């Protein structure tokens with residue numbers, strides 16, 4: 283059930299609706315919008331009777347939701363959500379660039395990358411301290427020591443830190459040191475982890491699972507939001523297909539598909555989406571042209587020495603040049619959108 287409030291509804295009207303929801307043993311999620319507030323209801327097994335709400339002051343409509351997800355849906359919030367990450371925004375129409383190494387390896391490697399990322403004008407820095415590796419013998423990340431290096435990057439360069447957590451302890455750590463909790467592709471359906479990050483108040487970057495459908499991705503985001511954390515950014519990072527010329531198949535068609543169904547911002551990861559340095563640029567540009575709110579790109583000062591994902595890492599100069607190109611595509615998209623409206 284979704285309660286749409288009238289544009290002139292006052293706080294007391296919203297409070298009253300939330301109280302009624304609570305009295306039914308359910309949870310109300312208030313999502314203020316540009317023109318009106320909507321309240322999503324979760325926790326019900328069967329349908330909720332609209333008669334509980336439709337005559338309350340300030341209520342415009344009580345609508346039954348037929349889709350399997352509610353809070354991620356554009357039915358709840360017709361306009362796009364803007365997510366604050368540290369001191370910057372994703373989904374506000376700007377081009378969000380999140381760049382940095384796959385893994386935090388040492389201070390010099392991270393600081394060299396951060397210097398280039400900050401100089402390019404990007405506002406977000408990535409780097410994994412907890413790495414999900416296929417082999418248990420591969421480099422697993424530096425853990426808390428790595429997070430401390432990332433926190434130092436924030437202090438010195440003013441970049442907002444996006445970094446992965448793989449378990450509850452990792453979430454606690456990333457909450458302490460970072461600005462945005464990345465949930466990796468392999469954990470997209472780790473439902474207990476999703477619930478756990480849903481209880482934090484840090485924004486979540488949710489990467490699409492290796493073989494996840496759009497509905498599964500949206501339901502994973504719904505897990506986070508149902509716990510009260512509404513700050514979710516979706517990420518297309520490629521899926522497994524029969525194609526073997528690239529590490530994954532970057533599925534850009536999911537961007538307009540997400541736009542049609544959800545208010546959440548979506549970004550593209552052309553690094554994991556292709557696995558090859560020479561493919562990152564073209565797919566980054568294509569991602570922006572397809573309507574992505576931003577990019578997450580792996581950059582390493584010496585890709586040939588990287589402990590993780592070196593083949594797909596851009597050098598700092600390649601990254602700087604690519605960011606300039608993506609800005610031009612982004613501007614062209616804005617001009618086209620203004621001309622069409």
Ligand code: PEP
Nearest residue numbers: 384466467468489519554
């Ligand atoms: C990463 O961003 O470094 C990463 C491991 O990504 P994914 O979960 O998409 O594989």
Ligand code: MN
Nearest residue numbers: 384580590591
């Ligand atoms: Mn990586």
